[in-house]
Structure formats: structure tokens, C-alpha cells
Amino acid sequence: MILELLKKRCSVRQFQNKPIPDEAIALILEAGRLSPSGGNEQAWKFGVINDKALISQIASISYNQLWIKSSPLLIVLCTEIVEDKRGGRDIQKNRFPRYAEEINELDKDLYSYLNSEEHQTKITGTHMILCALEKGIYSTWISCFDVEKVAKLLKLPKHCIPSEIIAFGYPENETKVKDKKSISELVFYNTFEE
Numbered sequence: 126m127i128l129e130l131l132k133k134r135c136s137v138r139q140f141q142n143k144p145i146p147d148e149a150i151a152l153i154l155e156a157g158r159l160s161p162s163g164g165n166e167q168a169w170k171f172g173v174i175n176d177k178a179l180i181s182q183i184a185s186i187s188y189n190q191l192w193i194k195s196s197p198l199l200i201v202l203c204t205e206i207v208e209d210k211r212g213g214r215d216i217q218k219n220r221f222p223r224y225a226e227e228i229n230e231l232d233k234d235l236y237s238y239l240n241s242e243e244h245q246t247k248i249t250g251t252h253m254i255l256c257a258l259e260k261g262i263y264s265t266w267i268s269c270f271d272v273e274k275v276a277k278l279l280k281l282p283k284h285c286i287p288s289e290i291i292a293f294g295y296p297e298n299e300t301k302v303k304d305k306k307s308i309s310e311l312v313f314y315n316t317f318e319e
């Protein structure tokens with residue numbers, strides 16, 4: 126039952142020195158592959174990083190989050206930028222029509238970096254972490270990293286932007302689930318205010 130799995134999920138930042146089996150990695154990637162995406166574009170690439178030296182370098186350029194070094198497996202979720210001529214900027218212009226002119230004028234690189242299209246990789250990542258958890262593999266999301274440095278390190282092509290990194294591994298210590306807000310604090314019905 127997916128809810129039971131969700132109740133177990135928590136971020137883990139200290140992992141055992143134990144590799145993730147190839148079969149588990151294959152399942153995790155398959156879970157990502159099956160994700161929904163706008164227009165079924167599937168505009169993403171998944172970088173499987175299991176080289177210890179590379180993982181260490183990623184930890185350093187993730188604002189020195191040294192805990193990342195204990196992870197035997199990082200998956201770098203990359204967004205492939207939809208070109209302007211294929212409607213790349215139209216998505217956000219449609220969503221925020223009051224700012225259409227400003228969106229048009231925004232520097233292409235900056236626009237690509239900020240474009241929320243990249244957040245679609247959060248769906249692939251969510252699929253992946255749940256699939257991993259079913260196998261006893263915990264994870265933590267990482268979005269605090271220098272995007273351009275990671276792109277350079279992984280020799281990514283220009284149109285491929287690292288959006289999120291997920292660190293996977295077997296927990297070193299007992300896991301602890303954090304408190305979450307109650308339904309009544311989160312939900313509104315119909316309109317927010319009467």
C-alpha cells in the first residue's frame with residue numbers, strides 16, 4: 126500500500142558503506158521512466174553517479190554538504206530545455222500572462238534555469254525514491270548545489286540542466302520520520318476565504 130510506504134519515508138543523510146545492487150538501480154530508473162510529463166515530452170535525462178570521486182566532488186560543489194559523500198549512489202535529474210521555437214517560453218507566458226513581455230525579454234540562459242519546467246523532474250524523483258524505499262533504500266533530495274558547476278563536472282550538453290540530485294543508500298542509523306502538518310492546516314475547500 127503506497128500510503129504505508131509514504132509513512133515510512135524520511136530523509137536520510139548518513140549511509141552504510143554498501144553499494145546499491147544493479148537490479149535495484151534498474152528498478153529505480155524504471156520508476157522514473159514511467160513518470161508523467163507535460164505533453165509527454167519526457168524532457169529529462171537521469172545521471173547515475175556511483176563513482177566515489179565524482180560523488181565527493183558533487184558534495185563539495187553542493188555548498189560543502191559533506192554528508193553526501195557517504196552515499197553510494199546519486200541520481201542527477203536533468204531537465205532538457207524545450208526550445209523557444211517549440212514553445213519553450215509559451216508555457217510560462219500562458220501561466221503568467223501579466224508578465225509575458227518580461228518573460229520574452231529574459232536572458233535565454235537565465236530563463237532556462239528558472240523555468241519551472243525543470244520542476245517536472247520532481248515527479249520522476251518522487252517515483253524513484255518510493256521505488257527505492259520499497260527495497261529498503263532511503264534517500265535525500267538535494268537542490269542546494271551550484272547548477273553550472275555540476276553541469277560542467279558531468280560534461281552535460283548546454284540544453285541539459287541538472288535540476289535535482291537524489292542521494293540514495295542504506296541508512297547507517299535508525300530512521301526517524303518528521304512531524305507533518307495536519308490535514309486541517311493544509312486543506313481548503315472551494316475558496317480559501319469565505
Ligand SMILES: Cc1cc2nc3c(=O)[nH]c(=O)nc-3n(C[C@H](O)[C@H](O)[C@H](O)COP(=O)(O)O)c2cc1C
Nearest residue numbers: 134135136137138190265266267268269270302303
Ligand atoms: C526539493 C527538495 C530539495 C531539498 N534539498 C536539500 C538539500 O540540498 N540538502 C539537504 O540536506 N536536504 C534537502 N532536502 C531535504 C529536506 O530538508 C527534507 O525533505 C525536509 O527537511 C523534510 O524532512 P523529511 O524528508 O525527512 O520528511 C530537500 C528536499 C526537497 C523536497
